[in-house]
Amino acid sequence: MIEKLGIGIDIVNVEQFKKISYSAKPNFYKKIFLSSEIKYCLKYKDPYPHFAGKFAVKEAVKKSINEQILMLNIETSHSNSKPIVKLSGKWQKKYQFLASISHEKKLAVGIVISEKVS
Helix, strand or coil: CHEEEEEEEEEEHHHHHHHCCCCCCHHHHCCCCCCCHHHHHCCCCCCCHHHHHHHHHHHHHHHHHHHCHHHHHEEEECCCEEEEEEEEEHHHHCEEEEEEEEECCCCEEEEEEEEECC
């Protein structure tokens, strides 16, 4: 049973995203984040902790499943302030996730528990 579970964690310095502003380099963000994720982050006065948090969760997903997957195949969203993770492509129905994001000053942390379902 344990072979069906995975865990991943990532920590990101928010300043790395602040150095590359969305308005100056939107194509940088479009290579990492889906349009829905960008829209979510940009609704905040300071979007960079949110970009960093979503990036950390995506990295944690990659670590938890130990498969080659593109960032754009990992979709993050929120329901009742809780992160939700879904995959697209050949991974769409292969995994389920529990995820958490936390921000503290200049850092964002993402942690993910994955379960292989097929």
